[in-house]
Amino acid sequence: MQSLRQFLDRIKPNFQKGGKLHMFKSTYDGFETFLFVPNRVTKRGSHIRDGTDMKRTMIIVVIATIPALLFGMWNVGYQHFLATGYEGTVWEAFLFGLSKVLPIIIVTYASGLLVEFASAQIRGHEINEGFLVTGILLPLIVPVTIPLWMLSVGTIFAVIIGKEIFGGTGMNILNPAITARAFLFFAYPARFSGDFVWIYGLPEAEGIIDGFSGATPLANAAIGNIEAIPPAMDMFLGVIPGSIGETSVVAILIGALILVITGVGSLRIILSVFAGGMVMGLLLNAFAVNPVMEIPAWKHLIMGGFAFGAVYMATDPVSASRTEKGKYIYGFLIGFIAILIRVLNPAFPEGMLLAILFMNVFAPLIDYNVIKANAKRRIKRAARVGVQENTAK
Amino acid sequence: MSQKEQTEKEPLFSPKNIRLLTNPLDDDNPITVLVLGICSALAVTVMLKPAVVMTLSVVCVMGLANLIVSLLRETIPPRIRIIVQLVVIASLVILVDQVLKAFLYDVSRQLSVFVGLIITNCIIMGRLEAFALYNKPWPSFLDGVGNAAGYGIILIIVAFLRELLGSGTVYGYPVIEYLGLYEIGYVDNGFMILPPMALITVGVIIWVQRARNQKLIESN
Numbered sequence: 001m002q003s004l005r006q007f008l009d010r011i012k013p014n015f016q017k018g019g020k021l022h023m024f025k026s027t028y029d030g031f032e033t034f035l036f037v038p039n040r041v042t043k044r045g046s047h048i049r050d051g052t053d054m055k056r057t058m059i060i061v062v063i064a065t066i067p068a069l070l071f072g073m074w075n076v077g078y079q080h081f082l083a084t085g086y087e088g089t090v091w092e093a094f095l096f097g098l099s100k101v102l103p104i105i106i107v108t109y110a111s112g113l114l115v116e117f118a119s120a121q122i123r124g125h126e127i128n129e130g131f132l133v134t135g136i137l138l139p140l141i142v143p144v145t146i147p148l149w150m151l152s153v154g155t156i157f158a159v160i161i162g163k164e165i166f167g168g169t170g171m172n173i174l175n176p177a178i179t180a181r182a183f184l185f186f187a188y189p190a191r192f193s194g195d196f197v198w199i200y201g202l203p204e205a206e207g208i209i210d211g212f213s214g215a216t217p218l219a220n221a222a223i224g225n226i227e228a229i230p231p232a233m234d235m236f237l238g239v240i241p242g243s244i245g246e247t248s249v250v251a252i253l254i255g256a257l258i259l260v261i262t263g264v265g266s267l268r269i270i271l272s273v274f275a276g277g278m279v280m281g282l283l284l285n286a287f288a289v290n291p292v293m294e295i296p297a298w299k300h301l302i303m304g305g306f307a308f309g310a311v312y313m314a315t316d317p318v319s320a321s322r323t324e325k326g327k328y329i330y331g332f333l334i335g336f337i338a339i340l341i342r343v344l345n346p347a348f349p350e351g352m353l354l355a356i357l358f359m360n361v362f363a364p365l366i367d368y369n370v371i372k373a374n375a376k377r378r379i380k381r382a383a384r385v386g387v388q389e390n391t392a393k
Numbered sequence: 394m395s396q397k398e399q400t401e402k403e404p405l406f407s408p409k410n411i412r413l414l415t416n417p418l419d420d421d422n423p424i425t426v427l428v429l430g431i432c433s434a435l436a437v438t439v440m441l442k443p444a445v446v447m448t449l450s451v452v453c454v455m456g457l458a459n460l461i462v463s464l465l466r467e468t469i470p471p472r473i474r475i476i477v478q479l480v481v482i483a484s485l486v487i488l489v490d491q492v493l494k495a496f497l498y499d500v501s502r503q504l505s506v507f508v509g510l511i512i513t514n515c516i517i518m519g520r521l522e523a524f525a526l527y528n529k530p531w532p533s534f535l536d537g538v539g540n541a542a543g544y545g546i547i548l549i550i551v552a553f554l555r556e557l558l559g560s561g562t563v564y565g566y567p568v569i570e571y572l573g574l575y576e577i578g579y580v581d582n583g584f585m586i587l588p589p590m591a592l593i594t595v596g597v598i599i600w601v602q603r604a605r606n607q608k609l610i611e612s613n
Contacts, residue, residue, distance in 0.1 A: 147578055147580075149578070149579075150580070153582075161593060161597075165600065183584060186583060186584040186587060187582040187583050187584035187585070188580055188582070188583065189583055190580070191580070
């Protein structure tokens with residue numbers, strides 16, 4: 001640690017004004033503040049400043065995804081072994097998953113950070129660490145069989161079109177990880193739906209058990225194959241096919257706990273997403289005309305990417321509503337629309353993705369109206385108080 | 394075409410007239426700067442061939458409509474000028490449509506309703522109202538052709554990118570297959586065929602254009 005600090009201090013003059021590597025200042029800054037808490041002191045006025053800057057906040061989100069990530073790695077191996085009929089230990093399954101998931105993470109980070117560094121360098125900005133989170137969230141919401149070049153294309157598209165053109169981290173309207181996933185979903189639909197993409201090695205791997213289906217619960221639900229939906233306990237634990245990190249509700253809830261305790265993720269949003277989904281599910285149950293609509297509302301909450309979206313995606317502080325009342329509306333509508341799309345539109349087995357993007361776009365409008373309504377209420381109150389004071393005189 | 398109308402004083406391709414032709418290609422581009430004619434830019438740019446045919450059709454219609462309206466400008470009563478303009482445009486569009494049906498039937502089917510909808514292309518009405526009604530025939534003709542070319546150049550760029558990335562071909566020629574990219578795992582990007590990607594492509598073109606041409610950046 002000490003030697004690292006000394007090394008950074010030694011090369012620092014090169015990057016300062018007049019130094020020969022001045023043009024790479026933002027790159028240097030990025031690394032320095034990533035490794036050490038900045039020791040800058042506020043010069044004017046009295047400000048409260050603590051160590052929790054954006055980098056620390058982002059790191060907490062990354063930590064919160066670790067349970068889902070580790071579980072996802074194990075599940076990749078487990079599903080593969082299940083499909084091939086191989087009896088592997090927990091460690092074998094985990095190592096198999098690790099070997100498949102690690103390249104996905106590395107490629108995502110490499111292509112995303114390339115764009116981040118390039119654009120910060122071109123604009124002379126500081127490097128933002130927003131991609132730290134996007135880079136870990138994106139691998140968790142793609143199928144394990146995704147070709148790496150596709151992932152790279154999607155990541156670059158999302159960082160440029162979803163974030164950099166709006167001004168970089170903190171300015172984006174849409175959640176970059178969801179943007180990348182949506183881009184990939186529409187661009188390469190064959191790689192994001194069907195029965196073969198969710199488990200590594202299907203359909204050509206040797207020794208596939210006859211009649212083994214790699215369909216996700218949602219894919220089965222979408223075609224009305226209700227009997228094939230696995231038991232609720234399996235879906236809750238996450239031992240089902242699906243995107244790498246989205247299957248286990250348990251792991252996601254551990255992540256949610258970390259986010260809520262540290263104050264990084266908004267409990268309001270998480271709860272209202274679940275509430276919205278539940279309400280829509282119950283409504284559909286009440287007017288059910290086909291087996292898909294009859295799926296119990298609570299089951300929807302543990303299927304597919306619903307829980308993952310609610311905890312990690314909807315709570316993104318940049319693209320979510322910022323007013324406290326707005327967060328209830330924003331979250332509720334995400335859950336509501338997600339289940340609506342999921343059940344009533346057979347073209348999209350999962351609606352969470354589209355629901356979050358949709359509400360990302362509406363979040364500023366919600367905030368605007370919440371603030372307007374508050375201003376109106378206070379003006380009314382002020383007027384009433386004024387009238388009372390006048391009459392008292 | 395309209396040499397008769399030309400005054401002796403000004404040469405046919407004076408710098409001013411040349412500007413009428415070239416300005417719409419960049420500084421006053423109808424799509425990227427004036428943001429007109431977006432609907433057809435989204436609709437006919439999936440493939441390069443329909444985009445090229447559309448461009449040629451619009452060049453014909455717009456040049457001739459500007460010319461005719463400019464010739465009639467002294468006689469058109471201001472109150473009914475829109476109707477007269479529409480009649481001129483509609484007649485020309487029907488002519489173009491018939492020619493396409495006779496000689497390029499496949500493309501005509503691909504373009505389907507969009508040839509007819511050239512009538513409602515806001516660029517044409519806009520140029521008639523803003524330019525042809527107040528200017529002599531020759532400059533009006535140049536202005537019409539220039540604006541149509543400015544529209545067409547964007548159409549062709551967008552169509553080229555969408556066809557190459559979305560279908561793997563250029564003007565129907567299977568470039569990607571020829572390069573052998575499919576064998577190493579490349580897959581066409583289905584999103585490029587959908588209309589949203591046309592909008593994003595136009596947006597990226599606007600971005601590139603503004604980065605290059607600082608005049609276009611509004612100060613506020």
